[in-house]
Amino acid sequence: MWDRQEKIERNPILISDDHRNSNPLELRSLPELIHEKASLYPDKVALRFRDYAITYQKLNNSVNQFTRLLADYGIKQGCIVGLAVDRSPEMVIVLLAIIKSGAAYVPLDPEYPQARIEFMLEDTKAGFLITEEKYGNRFHYEGKLILMQDLLRQVQQYATSSPEIDIDMDNLVYILFTSGSTGKPKGAQITQRGLVNFLVEMQYEPGLDENDRVLALTTISFDISGLELYLPLITGAEIILTDAQTSKDTRLLMEIVKKEEVTVMQATPATWRMMLESWEERLPIKVLIGGEALSKRLAERLLEKCDSLWNMYGPTETTVWATYKRIYADDEIITVGRPICNMHVYILDTYLKPVPDGTVGEIFMGGVGVGKGYLNRPQLTAELFMDDPFSDIPGARMYKTGDLGRIVNGGEIQCLGRIDHQVKIRGYRIELGEIEHTLGKQKGIKDVVVLPKDERLVAYVVLEKDQHPRFAQWQQALRTTLPEYMIPSNFVTLPAFPLSPNGKVDRNALEAMRQEMEKANRVYIAPRTEQETLLADIWAELLEVDQVGIRDDFFELGGTSIVAMQIMARLERETGKRLPLAGLFTANTVEKLARQLELDDLSISWDLLVPVKPTGNKPPIFIVNGLDMNVLLFNNIARNVDPDQPVYGFQSKGLNGVDEPFETLEDMAAEYIAALLEKGFTDKYALAGYSYGGIVAFEMARQLQAMGKQVKMLAMFDTYAYNRGHFETGLPRYIRKIKRQFPKLLFVTGSLMRQPMETLRYQQAFFQRKYNEFAVYMGLQNPQPVDSAEDKINEKYEAAYRKYHMQPCDACVIDLFRVDTRLYFLDDPIYLGWKPYALKGLVVHNVKGNHKTFLMPPNDKDFAILLQQLLDKRMKPDADT
CATH class of the missing domain: 3.40.50.12780 (ANL, N-terminal domain)
Known part of the structure; x- marks a missing residue:
């Protein structure tokens, strides 16, 4: 062995822990180490099982007796012995006796399928199988069958002294089978x-x-059981064995x-x-x-x-x-x-x-x-x-x-x-190929792919022509050869598998395809109440589907943030009740939403902080919505980031039509921070804001920094930072406006050439809005009444923005997501005005779409992938903020 210093000099990537400098050539055998502890602690309890206890001396004597008995059966150094017995003290003693004889054992969990156990016995050419009477006729086995009950009757006549057996430390101590990618498990050979x-x-x-x-709870067919059964016995500790x-x-x-x-x-x-x-x-x-x-x-x-x-x-x-x-x-x-x-x-x-x-x-x-x-x-x-x-x-x-x-x-x-494609489910290592191979032999199956999902296995199946699914039969067939943890709990039939450009099955696309198939084949459950009927009709009309069942998922039906706004507006007109858009994250079916309508107004949550996707172990990201106030838009992000990535959004105060909106942007940021702190999140934050929300997120970062909190990420989703013009008066204001007209004309001309229809629609709406403002100013028409809560909030928030003095901030690097399609002119199209305010630096990321579409399909997926990469990078403990 090299010592640690030699390793570092030869190759800095090598890792080894040689702090004790133990020599593997001087290691003594496991039976020797146990015998030593039995001599040291003869009367100490070595193992407990239910109400039964056995001392070290008694355990060691029993191992010696069983070793002598096994020798008379012909078990000696170099033999391979299968062991299929129930968990008991005798199981431990026989395991130790096999080891002491110099043989290797093959652990066979009696709960495993008969075919799998028989394969292991055949593959190892095990000369002996030790099992119990109740399993004696279960296996087709050509070697020597030894029943545990016979051993127990015979063992007492053997001497308790330790037999003289010179164990070769490089011989096998056990052969443990793991899942195999070719359809057969494979036996790993481990030495003493x-x-x-x-x-x-x-x-x-x-x-x-x-x-x-x-505590010894693990089946002997799982290699970690070796720690539970043997480590205590070479230490003088006590084993608590479970059945x-x-x-x-x-x-x-x-x-x-x-x-x-x-x-x-x-x-x-x-x-x-x-x-x-x-x-x-x-x-x-x-x-x-x-x-x-x-x-x-x-x-x-x-x-x-x-x-x-x-x-x-x-x-x-x-x-x-x-x-x-x-x-x-x-x-x-x-x-x-x-x-x-x-x-x-x-x-x-x-x-x-x-x-x-x-x-x-x-x-x-x-x-x-x-x-x-x-x-x-x-x-x-x-x-x-x-x-x-x-x-x-x-x-x-x-x-x-x-x-x-x-x-x-x-x-x-x-x-x-x-x-x-090897995975672990509940600690068991599984080759998906073994399940696919076995399942593929079943009648009616043309092709199969198995994937893990949420601690379970899902089998995607393509059927032979004119064949029908036989889920129960397939599961039963698998149970004859595979252990329970390798049986898929879900079967999904598909007409064909999606393929990648190189002609291989695109496994990443299977889940999306499953969702599409379920949508197409969903079970229709008709509305039962007047409320459910009203909701189902509204959903069907606005989602443009033939019929909606009470358990159909809003998002799986194609629901978008825009449709959600239309649904909630229609509901308010029809019922007089106002529900938060964010409620659709949890009340995502007609059945659930009908229950929300039945609640008293006081029971409906209008919390500022909305759990868009609260599950996951990664640091969460908190996103502030824009002036459209549609927090549901962030669902497109949540559905496309990593499964382990939590996403939260903020919804505006006053959306319920009762509370007064915030008067200043500083107050808005402070209340959003209070909502964060109330939930007990960590002191390191990832913030983002869409459009107007980016300015709010910027102010939140400033306030959090002042509190001693750490902002690790601050992302602007196409947010324009320039607002100095709101504070200009007199001649400078008019000079600035005049100077920007020529570059603006050039931009509009180019935009008309690139995307004429979209530009014309935008410019028409822009001039209509400006005309209305001018007409109101000149007294030619009355101001539009502020009827809706959204209009009232917009008015307040625009005023708050005009009053807000932006100051440079050094909380962290600012990540600016900039759209690649712009329909309106900006003075600073490169940095969107952020350069003077980002003291720690500004990183620009181009994203597909325009200001309205970059968070919507089909652009949302690419956007979310980029966002996740940046989140992982920025939230690393050693990331520079």
């Missing part, structure tokens, strides 16, 4: 040396001692944690989320989490309840967990930390060259934990297990994980998802 190195390192960090009590049913019920698990005073528990994020539902008081427990990405929000929730939180990472092929990181509440980036001792991580490009810190590459792993490859898969083994060019140890290999990552925080690993 790799397992012991992992266990010894876990004793140090996250750390375990003889006073700990570890299969309890392991699936997080309420029961929480009861056991409290009752048994568990101090260490490991689980996937999905399990921890469910545990939190029944977790009340803070507990003195060390939480280990892995198997899926750990979100910032979940980390925060767990840290409120536990003593410490450790994020773990490692593919099955590199022996359970290969890296670890203690997570703290103030961590800006969630990482998986650094490798355990005798393991290394490399971030490489497609040419297997190290990439610089901060650059994304593929994660490769080297060290003693790297397994021997896949059983009976020489081609796949050669592809993913390769010579380690960064190691001085002869024969050293590294594993190509297929995970993207980068080095941050001076040497920590940040995981960024999968390169291929």
Whole structure:
């Protein structure tokens, strides 16, 4: 092994944690380490199961007896033994006996389908299968079948002394099957040396001692069970073993944690989320989490309840967990930390060259934990297990994980998802290709693609000609060969798959296509009440559809912000009730909106801050609407940003027709900030404003900065900043107006040539508005009455803008989104007047569309993608503001 200094000199991208300088060649076997603890703590409880407890001495003696008994059955070093038994103390003892005999075990969860277990037995050529009487006739198996009940009857006649067996540390200790992309699971081969190195390192960090009590809830078919079953026994700690049913019920698990005073528990994020539902008081427990990405929000929730939180990472092929990181509440980036001792991580490009810190590459792993490859898969083994060019140890290999990552925080690993189509659902690693292969063999299916969605699997199916869907039959067929976590919960039939330009299935377009199909095939449920009938008729007319059912989604029917305004205006005329446009975010069906109409006026929410899309773990963005006051327009952004990106909007005060609008722009910004602070968001903000709303967002940034808050992003959605002309009087005012007429004439002439109809319509409306203003000024006509709440707000807000003195601000860089199609003249078409006010800098981003259309289809998608990229960049902890 190189020491840390040598590694840094040779290659700064290599990461390894050799702080203890342990020598993998000197590691003792797992049975030796357990025997040592049994001698040290003979009367201490080693394992509890329900009301049963077994001491270290009793456990070790039983393992010795079972090892001798298995030897008489012919199980010895180099053998492969299948194990399909229920969770019990005997399961643990037999596992340890197999290991002590020098053989390798194949964990077979009895709940797995018969065909899958039989494939594993056949693929491993397991010479022995240890199972229970109730499973004895279930499997078609040609090797030697050993029943647990027979072992229990025979074992007492064997000596309790430790048999003399010289275990080869480079021999296999287990073969664990993971999902396979070719339609068959593949067996990862793990060595005794790799397992012991992992266990010894876990004793140090996250750390375990003889006073700990570890909850063992994971099926032995999941490699992380090795930590729960073996780590306590080499430490002198106590195992609290659960049965299969309890392991699936997080309420029961929480009861056991409290009752048994568990101090260490490991689980996937999905399990921890469910545990939190029944977790009340803070507990003195060390939480280990892995198997899926750990979100910032979940980390925060767990840290409120536990003593410490450790994020773990490692593919099955590199022996359970290969890296670890203690997570703290103030961590800006969630990482998986650094490798355990005798393991290394490399971030490489497609040419297997190290990439610089901060650059994304593929994660490769080297060290003693790297397994021997896949059983009976020489081609796949050669592809993913390769010579380690960064190691001085002869024969050293590294594993190509297929995970993207980068080095941050001076040497920590940040995981960024999968390169291929392998996914993790509830902690289980799944090759989607295996499900597709199996499903594709079913009758009537021509083609199939499986994708993950919200912790579940969705199968998209193209049927053979004249065939009909058989969802229930397909699921039943899958259950004969696949475990439950690999069964799609949803099936969507499509006439054909969308293709990318290179002729491959465009997986990203499948979800949009599903929504279109559901819209076309939605189930019609007729209105039941007078209110529902009124709403359904209005929706049908304004959305221009034949009929609207009470559970049809407004947005899926093609609802836009403009149509929403028309609907609400019609409703006010028909019912006398005024509803907020923002209400359509939650009351998005006729059924829900009818309930809103039935509420008393006092129950209807006109909050300033509107949750357009409140879900997600990324920092939220807060958008201020323009003078159209249509916050629903931001739904186009929310539907196209990342699923994990929350979006909030502000709606104007006074929209309910009762409250008075703000008198000054400063008051407006202050009230919007108060609405933010009331909700308890963080002290780092991403602000944006559309048109007039950009000026309000600018003032909000100024006020937030004065409060000591940090504005990380300030985005202007086609906002023009120039308003000095409102304060000019006399000759300077007229000189400025005269000077701009010639460039304005040139602009209008060019616009007429580029887009004649749009320009004529705009200029006609402009001159009509100017004529009306002049006629009112000269007394030729009366002012238009201000009837609607929107008109009243507009009048107040325009006055507030004319009174607002803009001052330069250094809160952060200003991102200016500038449309590429302009129908009206601007004095500063390049920077839209922002250059003098952006003391930290101004970045201009061109977007498609004009001032009205750049946030609408089809431009909204490209706009949202650009916005998300900037959000991710600006909201990074190390981003320069």
